[in-house]
Amino acid sequence: MPQQYPFSAVVGSDDMALALILTTVSPDIGGVLVRGEKGTAKSTIVRALASVLPPIDVVAGDRFSSDPRDPAPLSPDGPFPADAAAETRAVRLVELPVGATEDRVLGSLHLERALSEGKAEYEPGLLAKAHRGILYVDEVNLLHDHLVDLLLDAAAMGRSTVERDGVSVEHAARFVLVGTMNPEEGELRPQLLDRFGLTVEVAAPRDPALRVDVVRRRMAYDADPDAFAATYADSERALTDRIQAAQARVADVELTDETLLQIAELCAACEVDGMRADIVTARTAVAHAAWHGRTTVSTEDVRAAARLALPHRRRRNPFDAPGLDEELLDRVLGEDDPEPDPEPEPPGGGDDGGGDPTPTDHDETSYGESMGTRPPHDVPDTAGASGEQSTTVSAGATYRPKLFTVRGTGAGEAGKRSRAVTDNGRRIGSRAGQRGPLHLTETVRAAAPHQLARGRTSGRLLLRSQDLRVATREGQESNLVLFCVDASGSMAARKRMEQVKTAILSLLLDAYQRRDKVGLVTFRGSTADLALPPTYSVDIAASRLEVLPAGGRTPLAEGLLEAARVLDLERVRDPRRRPLLVVVTDGRATSGSAAVERSRQAAGLLAKARVDSLVVDCESGGFRLGLAAVLAEHLSAQHVPISEVSAEALTGAIRGRAA
Template structure:
């Protein structure tokens, strides 16, 4: 299958630069690409492999050792005087559903069971050695697999100690991950392990969008002709990458450059020293890519823009970003001192910027060049300032979608007089600093998607038993035990070649298909937490809405850490709104919560009906994921005819929804009507007064109820 040419991709210049830098210097640590769907993330990664230089490998080595410096401890070695061959640079794709055995390697069962040999079967890390390991939707990958990948990328080795196998082999990989933030974020600890990160979004320039469509249609119509038309541009980029790789060791990182890098990283208050190291390596790679022998201010600026944004996240809901004005102030205006002997012929670089046959230098974000009319096909072109402004406006427009429409201009219902003025919207309350809460877990043992909340039978975790059903990895010990138990019966029931009854004359253990056992592993699952929040005017009394938002935000933080899916339903005015459909992106839920206005009447019945419908649809989509409903209300219902009666009738039938529920009572004042308590009793839910929700009480109370 033909891949789209790397040089033909339009509008992803920062991503192209990050990919190039990490291939020029794999020690940079890989690239994480964050962006909305349909922005050519996967297309560009797959296209990158075709422009990388061919590799010399030891013939027959499953680990792809370099014949110039083969690994002394290679499991297929030693490679003394071994023949060599060449191969294209490898791009190994890791599927989201891959198992740990497939990633790091495991015991070769065919040799172990067939010949009684303990042999190692290499995994994807061995295949990707000296190449690219690509993980699409890396944020959906199990956290323990991400840890394995990042450790291998950082150490350059893969060590396996399991199932009687003890192997360590080189795994020098360029790790590339792509993700859509709407589907959930990576933990800050994992974000830090990626060397570089970029944000990509579709251009808002109609001319550039039309160019993207034009090129894609041309490629789909005749891939061979399209690739031929970009063959020269492809060859130029490939030659430039090879030249930069050779020039990398000649680039000088001066004390002045190191001081600047340290100043920038300290000024942005990044944690640890990994940011400084990655920025230094990326700056050296950028200088080599630009054909320079000394790291300049511009190299440091470009490297910092790629290496620091994702390392500035302090809280789970902090968005990655970098203040470029602060970056420029930290860099200052001073230029690096000139080299001691600039005329030394040994320091001359054969790829200086003024060489006529050198490929055109890509435009940097600081270049004051209009790129709107550029149709050269160079993937390194940076969007104009107008594109950035339009992209920022588009982001603001997307955030505004989280705010429910103002329902107070259509107040109606049998209990409301036509002469009554509409209830005003009282404003948008701001939440306080969220607090850490205890884990909320569901009783029993589930079988949902792997996570970190409730106990469940999962595809990975602690082995708790074995099964005849072939649903997971082979439980080697149980398989051998089952075969050993049948050994005597099989020996006495077999017939030898002489026609007499007896043993077969061999002491080797025979394992048949009926002996195979699968491991039953117990781990943690993630759950669906559906938040049903009353945002009516009565909730604004005594600043209760700020306290409610703080509690809900704390629940969201816990859901983020436990890898849950969350949904947000709000009700106010005359109806309920599914502000955020169930998603793994708790950041989106937090953004919607922050912009949630309060005011108007209380359509409690509509809120309950919307929640029940949402839970029913989610049960169809994912029957194994267990859910928890958290209703935050004072129990009042004032919108529509017989508002309270309708809400009570829905609550009486809540048992049919079969979802564990908690009602957080927000009623305040000395004299209380007890409507929320009555609602909880009708729903069979736990009733928790808001006064009892302290920094360590919200989820603790729910857990206590579940443990009872």
């Protein structure tokens, strides 16, 4: 087996390396969440961490890695005699796959022994294996929420309790939890984000010299892993010795009342919720002092701890990325170590003094040819050479939208939108099989009629594999919500586009909370564009929506056909995830009767494919054509006026009718 890539050979991930080391020095910090784009060595450095950690002593033969020096180890294999044999082994790195089940994480009834010997024996799960080691979850943002809750609770309590299938077990589960994620694939819920002790943002280095160094090292490792690892052997041993010294020193580091007050002032200034931020920052500052060989926590330690412990805990909106105000950090901590006055800013405001103007959020461009109509009075005329106007409008304040679901019962990934048969949820029955949570009552009921034929006269129940029944549970699934948005000239009036963007942003926020995948198709001018391929990142969808321009003709057919193409591709990539198509339009299709007929045919194609659809009708004013309602009929879709997307507005309308 080739050598692991050395921890000390990774280039350009200083913050991440520091966060990982501090959590191994003081595991009470609570783990690390690493956020970053793909290809930034997140997995490489985490897997390399275990090789530089000092080895540990464990009780020989104990499946739960108990410490021989612990007078009362929490192990189901105990109690152990005072002279129990011990053995020394390397720290384990246990990887938790995204598709793991709750049984695999917690452990469960040992089915083989239950069936063959009639014994109810506990089979340890991944939490038991990770005790006193590292539990690594790649793509933690794609892990089911209930599994993330289990991991974080175990990491906080230091133990795992199992009460299921006739098994009652409690065992120690103290580990360093490390999660990595790509924010483009979706965010963790804020309450789960807060449970990670530290968080770091990683990105590929922009310095060409560093990038060359990364490539050279990787190519050298791939050519001869053993020789490359030998080159860094001394660095790895020195790192192990330093970690071991810091672990021994951390209990003796002094945290003064003055420093604690400094930490409290900093957390209050950052407007963090709860007290976890203060505790984690204090523990991290102590570990940082121990790592640098100090016996007293300094302002430098507090600053380093705050940069790792507070960015993901500040009060923020759902679509805001985690971050820390460095100027605020300097103001709170800068009194004891004042910074020199900054140099005057160079002309033009640029960092390099080049005088380039600050780029705008978007460029307004023109599309196609003129519609031959006057633009609305509240739309700025940004016509280009073609004569067609284009504008962008910001969304208003979001609201709680009405819940729109996919009809029927699915079998997709667990979420919070549509009905589905899932691994969690309420038990509604059972089925034959060997995969899934065992339904003991139904298993016994299936075996009971065959006991005489199997020769049972007394004693334990005689079971066969065909008797096994697993529980069928009904819960909720997440869906693919694909927005198909009309950005044509008829939608360009400022008030209407603001209403449209507000409604879509509110539906995006709802999709974020329900763990949906989202995509965005827009159509205007003469074509339709896939503005955002289906992704878990509603943050990116919101940013694309914010700069969406409007103007030009209405190629409705092209928009529907592009949506159909995207849904066909996603059906192949993710066949279990059912789609919900949300068409946002006033229903107009310009360019004559041929375009109208093409739109009807495209709508019929989607209806024939049995795509669940919703038409959000954006038509307003005293004179209405009702074209969006006609489109909904051709799509076999639900038709909702944009004013009724809001749950509060719908409730108010119902109350008004009742009165």
